[in-house]
Amino acid sequence: MQPPFLSLTLKFHNLFRDDLLKNETFNRMYKNLVIYYFSGTGNALTAARWITKSAALKGLNASLIPVDRFKKPSFPSQEGKTLIGFLYPTHGFSLPWIMLKFMLVFPLIGKQDAFLLNTRAGMKAGRWFTPGLSGMAQLLAILVLKMKSFNIKGLLPLDMPSNWISIHPGLNEKTVELIIERCRSIVENFSEKILTGKRTYKGLLSLPIDIAIIPVAIGYSLFGRFILAKTFISSSDCGNCRLCEKRCPTGAVKIVDGRPYWSFKCESCMRCMNICPTKSIQTAHSFVVLIFIVLSFIPYSFWLSAIISKYLPGAPAVASNFLYDASRWSFKMLFIFIAYHILHFTIKNRSINNFFTYSSLTRYWRRYMAPGIKAFDFRQKE
Ligand SMILES: Cc1cc2nc3c(=O)[nH]c(=O)nc-3n(C[C@H](O)[C@H](O)[C@H](O)COP(=O)(O)O)c2cc1C
Structure with a gap:
């Protein structure tokens, strides 16, 4: 049996805590999502569309901006908190030069929340989904974005079907379908976290291998x-x-x-x-x-x-x-x-x-x- 004054204090405390939690969630919530993407054969574009869809379901204003032949990177002025995404394929264990150049000349807009998603060469061997390799595709981008004061909230390497058909035949339809389904659920989970202000750094799991292949x-x-x-x-x-x-x-x-x-x-x-x-x-x-x-x-x-x-x-x-x-x-x-x-x-x-x-x-x-x-x-x- 609690003394009446203690139960009253606890009630107040809970009320205060609920308010704090509500406020915290509210502060973390974004009003806008801006995704800049580069995509050769549509994998990064597909992932960008999945994230945009999740954002729209949460009531965010979402913009998808290709970096193709960009002249000057533009950042749409919007009211409320904005999350910025950079999506691109991995090329030769690095990020495509056009994306790196885009990040380098991106205007200094102060501390902004951002995330990186690099698509890689996903394949399937028997029952197993085999991953691609990021190398410095994320590390270099992190360095550039950090120099620009971005607050990096998420890193996701995504093993979409490999498109490097100069070195191997395109994957068959069934394999592509299975890889895409797997990636869709990975991106949905990632979106759920990132769009509600949580941090997720799956991209750091392969850090030792990524560092080892930097010379290549x-x-x-x-x-x-x-x-x-x-x-x-x-x-x-x-x-x-x-x-x-x-x-x-x-x-x-x-x-x-x-x-x-x-x-x-x-x-x-x-x-x-x-x-x-x-x-x-x-x-x-x-x-x-x-x-x-x-x-x-x-x-x-x-x-x-x-x-x-x-x-x-x-x-x-x-x-x-x-x-x-x-x-x-x-x-x-x-x-x-x-x-x-x-x-x-x-x-x-x-x-x-x-x-x-x-x-x-x-x-x-x-x-x-x-x-x-x-x-x-x-x-x-x-
Ligand atoms: C020239 C070239 C180099 C690539 N290098 C890598 C690589 O180093 N690591 C990797 O995992 N995938 C690599 N890939 C595969 C692509 O990153 C992967 O298929 C990606 O999902 C393609 O995305 P996109 O359709 O948006 O361009 C390479 C593909 C090409 C064409």
Whole structure:
């Protein structure tokens, strides 16, 4: 039996606590959600749409903004608390350059709550769903956003169906369906937390592996992505509809001499290859092999070491090693650029074109586009 004064105090206390809790939830609640996304084949866009749907159900004003060919990042002025999301695929264990650039030039808007979601290469082996690898796809973004005073509330790597069809066939419909269903429920749980102001950092679970593969990620960002940009060709089936040029997120595809040409701005996001109505865009695998063979026969390493030791005889080992590596890779890049130029003009010849088309694995492989996503979803706004 409690003395009457104690029961009264407890009642007051509970009343006060309930009010506090209500206030806390109220303060945490967002009024707006702004999602900036980059998506090659619709996986990140699909995840963005799931989150937006959950936000709309909670009564938030939600905006979905593609970063494709952005000129100046804009932040819509809104009343009330706003949560900002950045969604993008993982490319070469890093984030696509266009997304990194977008974050770097994003205006300083003070302490804002934000979350990151990077889609990765999800696959299925028997009964098991296999994950992709983030590398520095989140770590680098965290660094940039922290520099911009963002308050990071959530990190989610999401293993959507892999779209990297230059290196493997597109997944079959059933597998895609199962992976998508799994991801949808992961995103729904994530949205439930993030939209109500809770913190969730699933992305940190693979931190040791992510840190270990950072050197590979740096190699991809400095060289890999430029090399990949020079592996695309269009076959003789190309109807010159220019859809690849119109829908390219970075404006990297140009029509040169009546056929698409991929410049170094290409992110290898796989969009052009997968939206092409005649399936005429291929990865020229035999060109890659040819380049590899020729480069392994050119004695450029010998020349470079000779030049460095002649002109910088007393340079410390670290400096000459760095110079050697930098000039070796610059030479390779220049070589690939020239060889790709030659390829572009020689495939005008039907027999040469057929050789590179029919020796390409993508000619025989299934394509990939996230279910329900069409080329129209990637139209560029004026
Ligand atoms: C060029 C390229 C590089 C990729 N690198 C990785 C990677 O390092 N790790 C990974 O898990 N997935 C990687 N992927 C797979 C994509 O990140 C994954 O399929 C993603 O869900 C695609 O999303 P999107 O459709 O929004 O572009 C890569 C795909 C491409 C095309």
